[in-house]
Amino acid sequence: MTQPTALSGSNAVADLDARTTELDRGHVFHSWSAQGGLALLPIAGGHGTRVWDHAGRTYLDFSSQLVNVNIGHQHPAVVAAIQEQASTLATIGPATGNLTRGVAAQRIAARAPEGFNKVFFTNGGADAVENAIRMARLHTGRDKVVSTYRSYHGNTGAAVVATGDWRRIPNEYARAHVHVFGPYLYRSEFWATTPEEECERSLRHLRRVIDCEGPASVAAILLETIPGTAGVLLPPPGYLPGVRALADEFGIMLILDEVMAGFGRTGEWFALDAYDVVPDLITFAKGVNSGYVPVGGVVISDPIARTFDDRVFPGGLTYSGHPLAAASIVAALDAMESEGIVTHAKQIGADAIGPGLAVLAEKHPVVGEVRGTGVFWAMELVADRSTREPLSAALMGRAKGELVGRGLLPFIADNRIHVVPPCVVTADEVAEALATYDEVLSLLDEEL
Structure with missing residues (x-):
């Protein structure tokens, strides 16, 4: 030492x-x-x-x-990559092309499900969630976002209101957020005694809330694939596919928040890899480069990305795709791959x-x-x-x-x-x- x-x-x-x-x-x-x-x-x-x-x-x-x-x-490879990038080009604006940024986006998209080819970079997990919500709303033309009470999504305007825990309550300034109870068998809200009951009843609860809110008003269902700060709550078998089916039935976008669960934390590249589910948007941060440089982002499914081919996406950040962050991503993901x-x-x-x-x-x-x-x-x-x-x-x-x-x-x-x-x-x-x-x-x- x-x-x-x-x-x-x-x-x-x-x-x-x-x-x-x-x-x-x-x-x-x-x-x-x-x-x-x-x-x-x-x-x-x-x-x-x-x-x-x-x-x-x-x-x-x-x-x-x-x-x-x-x-x-x-980790020496990640530290060296940051140092090398700093000596070459320490910063450049997002309205430019940058090779390191492009390689980082390519590396991330390669780990996502098929049909995800674009990455929008942010400064961290909260603004990744913020922009995923924005994309879902613009893509669908709807407003409401359904998320769970046992959740944490970040400390920006919409992300903290999408959050379910106590931190939401002093910060409820964003509009059109609805909360539901997700599955948690140990403290079931549904009098369930088995994982199968918990899954079935929590999905019915979600459906009823969507019905009552008006399906045509709901832009997105936002879930942590595995709620982290709320208790490492592994979803029961069938729950995430059931949410996906509900979203498809009503034309709702499914956002999976992988900020904490992604990039090795669960023993998978994305936590969703262990479940039979493909979302419309994936948020990430934290483990993508282990926080060596602040960074996050949204992995965007092709249909949502195409929405903005001829339409301006009304969002951006000065440090989106910062080259030091991009270099740390490339080095971290490559080291995670090569070192198993x-x-x-x-x-x-x-x-x-x-x-x-x-x-x-x-x-x-x-x-x-x-x-x-x-x-x-x-x-x-x-x-x-x-x-x-x-x-x-x-x-x-x-x-x-x-x-x-x-x-x-x-x-x-x-x-x-x-x-x-x-x-x-x-x-x-x-x-x-x-x-x-x-x-x-x-x-x-x-x-x-």
């Missing part, structure tokens, strides 16, 4: 952690947070699945930061993460359910298995503190610990993390 060089005026590397905290508390305004009580870890560097502070304390990153560092920290990273993610999930979490669920009463695939898992923690009462926020906070104190960076959402390491995680690192989870879950069991 290479330690950082001290900044000018610092007498010791360890002082940089204090200086980082001082500057952060004094000048950085953080997302989704009350600012006064923040105490953030100072992070100075990283490699693979680990990060460290200036003093050399290391942490095993089982959050992948915001579930985006799929290829791991500081997506296949590895699938295998490590099936052989190590899934079985290991199942053992923890059997051992610890605080674990209500484990679910996931690839390197995309969640442990749902409960105060009582029989009632499935969610574990309290106070105890979830304690769990987070105990995990970090033991050198593991967790992803905590509501009453869940999401187990989401980089796709390159090794079996030994999984075992290390499972041992840490085991210790902390034992403490929670004692509390209950």
Whole structure:
């Protein structure tokens, strides 16, 4: 591990952690947070699945930061590609042709289903969703967007209102959004007891909402292929094809949000590859380049792309297809292919993460359910298995503190610990993390 060089005026590397905290508390305004009580870890560097502070304390990153560092920290091929592009052409506007941008779009389209040949680049996942909604509305001439309550689609105008969780409520400024309940058998809204019942009843619920809203007014159904922040909610067999059939019946566009689930996270290039479904629009970001440079986009089906052959698409961004981002995409996808990273993610999930979490669920009463695939898992923690009462926020906070104190960076959402390491995680690192989870879950069991 290479330690950082001290900044000018610092007498010791360890002082940089204090200086980082001082500057952060004094000048950085953080997302989704009350600012006064923040105490953030100072992070100075990283490699693979680990990060460290200036003093050399290391942490095993089982959050992948915001579930985006799929290829791991500081992958040399991606870093080198960014450096090379910066030395050649650091930036150029989107109203130009750029070879690196074209190659990046080609690489992404090659991973999409047949009939997807165009990519619109954005700065991240939220504005990818924003522009996918815009495309669906313009293509259909309709307005309404149906999405689920258990979802997160981003923090821009329409994306945050399409979101179903609490972050939508203070931000409801966009028009024509409708929400439904998606399938979630562990906490079924439909009194279902089997995956088949949950699928059938959630599809009927969706149909009834569309009927009541007026099918001719609905432009799009927007779903995360596998809802991520909402709980890694794998759709039951038949659900996504059923949504596709409903959309086809009423001339509605199906948008699948693959911002979190795409590019290796589920052990597939796109999460949709594991389901018998082809959408009309696919949004992506995060894992496409592991967040080394901000980027996202929309993969557009040919019929929607043709809508704008002779009609101006009324959208754009200064940094759409930024060459540094494009270079990082090409390098990341090529490395994931040549190094077998997506296949590895699938295998490590099936052989190590899934079985290991199942053992923890059997051992610890605080674990209500484990679910996931690839390197995309969640442990749902409960105060009582029989009632499935969610574990309290106070105890979830304690769990987070105990995990970090033991050198593991967790992803905590509501009453869940999401187990989401980089796709390159090794079996030994999984075992290390499972041992840490085991210790902390034992403490929670004692509390209950």
